[in-house]
Amino acid sequence: MRKLSLFRIHWCAAILAPAIFGQSYNVMTVAGTTRLKPGNPATSTPLRLPYGVAQDAAGVVYIADQFDNRILRVAVDGSIQMVAGTGQAGFSGDNGPALAAGFNEPRAIRLDPKGAALYVVDYNNNRVRKIDLAKGTVTTVAGNGDFHSTGDHGPATQAGMAPDDVAVGADGSVYVAEFLNNVIRKVSPIDGTITTITGNGIAGYGGDGGPAGSGLVNGPTGISVDSQNVIYFADYFNNVVRRINQTSGIIDTFAGTGELDIADGSPAKTAPLPLPVATAVESNGNILVLMALNFLQRVTASDGLIHTIAGGSNIGFGGDGGPAAFAALAFPQYVAAAANGDILLADSGNYRVRRIRSNIINTIAGTAINDNIPATSAFLNQPSSVVGTANGNFLIADTNDNRIRMVTNGSITNFAGTGVSGSTSGRLSAPTGVSRDQQGNVYVADWGNDRIVRYVPGGAPAVVAGGSGTGFSGDHGPATQAKLNGPTAVVVDAANNLYIADSLNCRVRMVDSNAIITTLAGNGQCYFSGDNGPAAQAGVVPLAVALDNGGNLLIADSTNRIRSVNLTTKIITTIAGVGTQGYTGDGGLATLAQLSNPTGISVDAAGSIYIADNGNEVVRTMRGGKIFTIAGTTDVAFDFDSGPALAVSMDPIDVFADIDGAIYITDFFNDRIRKLTAAIPATLTISSGDGQTGFPGNKLRIAAKVIDSGGNPIAGLPVSFSTATGAARLSSSSVLTDVTGIAATQVVLGNSPGPVTITASTSGLPSVTFTLTIKQPAVAGPQVTSIVGAGLSVPPVQALSPGGIVSVFGNTFGAGPAYQQVGSADLVNGQVPTAFKGICVDLSGVRAPILGASDTQVNILVPALQGASVAVTVISGCGTANQVSSGPVNAPVQSVAPEFFYFATNADGHNPVAAADALTGSYIGSPSLYPGQGFAPAHSSQYVTIYATGFGATNPNVTPGQFPQQQASVPGPVRVLLNGAQLPDSNVLYAGVTPGSPGLYQLNILLPDNTPNGDLQIIIEIGGVQSPPGAYITVLN
Structure with missing residues (x-):
């Protein structure tokens, strides 16, 4: 049998690695869809939390989507593209492609004066980073990751800082406002050193009229610089805008009196400014001031008067297409002034970016979260919890949309919350947990408001615990007078007792039927301790709670354990997890398994426990004290919306077992609710290996496949193999089916020539028979x-x-x-x-x-x-x-003979190249090429690696037979033809050896922004010699 390539062999081995699974399930998406699709209109793309905005001279708009951990771009035609970030929070990628870099809540952004670079406040990474827009690369220009303000007069990249905003002067100086550290700092464009130019780290208000270095500030943010290098910044807690003249070095108050009020038409210095958050300098010298209380004002340079130009006291969304002065805003965070007179607003509470042009306001990015549509067409915003109601209906805690959504008969509606964060007028703030009692009352863990809210059918919502501020207090008193701190989950028992995961207090609180609150578990110490003792004296970090069928409260403890509290004895024990983070133990005792940050837990009617093992990106179940994986994968996989549950990648943050046997999964990062249903084996067939021949001692692979009635593969099912006739033995006689439904074994042929029959069987299904033949060895020359x-x-x-x-x-x-x-x-x-x-x-x-x-x-x-x-x-x-x-x-013999490897070869020579996403490693090709194996088409602006051979000598030279230790490029001229057109040289990133793989070469390219859809021919030409013409790459934008 011909072997396609080393690459193909290695790929198969990685994908089909053995694992141990429990009951097999199929998965389907029942709510949510993909939010961000490059190339879609920006006004139909929901944003998670837009913060920083900027617009270049061509009218291209840049957006820092804080909670999506990405920098986005709105083209002149209104389409949206990704500029930087992977969507996952983290820090990585410096000096490499910005699209592959990890950011952690990027906030303020600022273009340099030439529009060539974008500066980003990488907030939770405590750094300021720079994106070269032409090269698409990212570097750090200030900050070392530590939030303390340190390192003055040294390299900015070695300085500690807590940046909140950034500005760039005409001379290239970078200015950083450190809100938490109460300083403004400057990075020199000459040598990259950092110095403090105002503030001493202590909150205060003083120094006006004197040297800026002696000034005191309180929450500096919203920094901007005019053409004369005069600095303006919002002194947030002092309710003023301050100004630093860098020529004289003097600081003074530019606008505001310190009062929490608003004025219109007054001199800026005598007008109150309530909580200013951002400033911007217009090209005519006017200064824009944005207040957290929904006002955007302008100080005109000609007369120094201040006027409201957008927003007002009403919090909400409205006014698009009309005068900005009548528009409603919701907690805007950032303002930017463009050279052409446009004003950009991050209307964060409305999840939109809006532009004021000629005093008319319009949305240019972001959209409404629509209801009364099919749930699978609805946009969710990082949902955190789900609970079934009956008959396949369910409620969703749509956390970053500040709402509870309800799905009934496949249609989604709003159940609670308005979409705007708040604590009054029916608002919620980042609800993370939702639960129901036996009477149909709904309970919501209103995380941002530190309270539990109950919704009674036909009645008004009521706070039943917390709501008195953030903290810990109130035990043995009325629950509504107690303080909670970040409640993430709530569950109710049959006696109407509430159990609350009071996560940031590191306690589980209980509210009894008389509305009195006590601590059930946790001593306030946020680490593991106290097993087999009183729960209230133990250390816990609860993220979720559930009730089992035996009178115990289960706790998903972020110390990588599942804990159980006996509600009679109040003793706490560990029932799953050893405490060390990892992914081991499937098929064995749950107490010996490793978990990784379990965030959700549920129990079905039969007593099986389901765990959202979030750090491992899987859902696991406990039955009879043993643990198994039933959904998700730790391998690179395509995010399918339906199919075998073990072949679908997900970010499970919560799980709920419904009374009808369905299991709902809250897929946080993918903005979906998934539903698992048990897969029932229907057919056992021969997959491969029948009819083979071999010589004595040869090992022949045979494989059987199990599918359900819908054709979906069944994983985790034991298949038995046995030798019916002939001389042969089996490497394994009982094999579990993998995620593709395949169970395979090797037949070792004996010494007696003739037929061999092998039977494969599984419980409840007809068996299948393989027929093999042992040949008489022949002696002959090669x-x-x-x-x-x-x-x-x-x-x-x-x-x-x-x-x-x-x-x-x-x-x-x-x-x-x-x-x-x-x-x-x-x-x-x-x-x-x-x-x-x-x-x-x-x-x-x-x-x-x-x-x-x-x-x-x-x-x-x-x-x-x-x-x-x-x-x-x-x-x-x-x-x-x-x-x-x-x-x-x-x-x-030739110096080069380039040829691509392929995922499949066809008789007509039209073959899909062996290609992968250069940043994630996911495989590129039609999903139908190898169903269930994670294939997805390529798309425009994607970094792609294509594997090949025959590229010839490299620099540095690699002797054939050696394992390359590093990249080594081919020296000759390289051209790449895609769909008949030559790629620009800048899009051909690398052609050379693959480190660690003798003879395997790779071509790294960046697909152009306008790459068309289809099976596109791809040819590489090295030194004038071209690869075969039948190679293609599948593209679908």
Whole structure:
């Protein structure tokens, strides 16, 4: 059997790694859809929390979406694109592609005066970073990750800081406002050193009229710089805007009196400014001031008077298409002034970016979160919890949308909250938990308001715990007078007792039926302690709670454990997790397993426990004290909306087992609610291996597949194999099906020639039979029939090039019928051997390194050769007295013979290239190519790696047979043709060896913004030699 390539072999091994699963499930999305799709209109793209905004001279708008951890771009045509960030919170990627970099709540952004670079306050990473917009790369310009203000007069990148805003002067100086540290700092454009220019770290208000270095500030933010390098900033808690004249070095108050009021038409210095959050300098010298209380005002340079130009005291959304002065805003966070007179507003509470042009306001990015539509078409915003109501209906805590949503008969509506954060007028603030009691009352953990709210059918909502401020107090008193701190979950028992995960207090609180609150578990210390003792004296970090069927309260403890509190004895124990973060233990005792930040827990009617093992991106179940994985995958996988649950990637933050047997999963990062239903085995079939022949001692793989009635694979089902007739033994007689429904074993052929029959069976289904044949060994010398490039293109590549992989086909090579690959034990001095399984390959006197061999195929690495052709000879029994050689077959030699590897080869030569996303490693191709294996088409602006061979010599040189230790590029001119058009040189990022893989080369490219859809032909040309024309890459934008 021909082997496609080393790459394909390695890929299969990684994807089909064995695991232990419980009951098999299928998954489907029942609410939510993808929010951000590059190329879609920005006004139909929901934003998570827009913060920073900027607009360049061409009218392109940049947005820092704080809670999406991305920087976005709105093109002139209104389409949205990604500029930086992966969406996952973190810090990574400096000096590399911005799209592959990790950000952690990016907030303020600012373009440099030339519009060539975008400066970003990477808030939770305590850094200011710079994106080169032409190169698409990111670097850190200030901050070392520590939030303390340190490092003055040294390199800015080694300084500690807590940046809140950034500005860039005409000379390239970078100014940083540190809200928490009460300083304004400056990074020199000459040598990158950092200095403090005002504030001493102590909150205060003083120094006006004197040196800025002696000034006191209180919550500086909203910094901007005019063309004369005069600095303006919002002194938030002092309710003023301050100004620093860098020529004189003097600080003074530019606007505001310190009062919490608003004025219109007054001199700016005598007008109160309530909680200013941002400033901006217009091209005519006017200063814009944005207040947290929904007012945008302008101080005109000509007369110094202040006027309201947008917003007012009404919090909400309205006014698009009309005068900005009549528009409603909701907690705007940022303002930017463009050179053409446009004003950009981050209307954060409305999840929109709005633009004021000629005094008319309109939304340019973000949209409403619509209801009364199919739930699978609705946008969610990082939902945190789900609870079933009955008949397949459910409620969702749509956390960052500040609402509770209800899905009934597949349609979504609003149940509670307005979409704007708040504590009055029916508002919620980041609700993270939702639950129901037996009477149908709904309870909401209103995280941002530190309270529990109850919704009675037909009645008004009521606070039943907390709401008295943030903190810990109130035990043994009325629950509504108690203080909570970040409640994440709530559950109600049959006696109407409430149990609350008071997460930031590191306690579980209980509200009894008389509305009296006490602490059930936790001593306030946020670490693990106290097992097998009183729960109230134990250390817990509760994220979720659930009731089991035996009178116990279960706690998802972020110390990587599931804890249980006996509600009679009040004793706490651990029932799952050893405490160390990891992913082990499936199929064994839950108490010996590793978990990773469990965030959700639920119990079904049969007593099975379900765990949202969030850090491992899986859902696990406990039955009979043992633990199994039932959904999610730790491998790279495509985010399918339906299919086998174990093949779908997800970010499970909560789980709920409904009374009808369905399991709901809250998929936080993917903005979805998933539903698991049990997969019932329906058919056992032969997958592969039937009809094979081999010689005594050969190992033949056979595989059976189990599917349900819908054709979906069943995972975790035991399949038994047995030898019915003939001489053979099995490597495994009982095998669990993998995520593709496949159970495979190896048949080791015995010494008696003739037929062999193997039976595969599983409970409740008809068995299947494999028929194999043992052949009589024959003694003959090797024969070579063809020599082609290992990509197996049609027509084949027939030239040999140094360092490339070549397949030599023939028969009687003597390595056995099964292709065997060189392993680590076969290496000679750390290099690929020139003799393997008794075979050598001679190329006009030069022995070739061998990657693998069978009776009919040898894959070799082409050594350095002389001349325009070589004679290829295969030697069996190499180095022994009985060695025998094939007749020589001539093959041409070239310096390069480029050829792509493929995921599949077709008779017409039209083949999908072996390609992967260069940033995530996910496989590129039609999802139907290998269903369930994580394939997805490429898209515009994607970084892509394509694997190949035959690129020839590199710099630095890599001797064929060596394992490359680093990247080494081909020296010759490289051209890439995509769909018949040459890619710009800047889009061809790398062509050279793949570190760690002898003979494997790779091509790294950036697909252009306008790449069309389809199976696009791709050709690489090196030194004037082109790869075969049948290669293609699938693109779907």
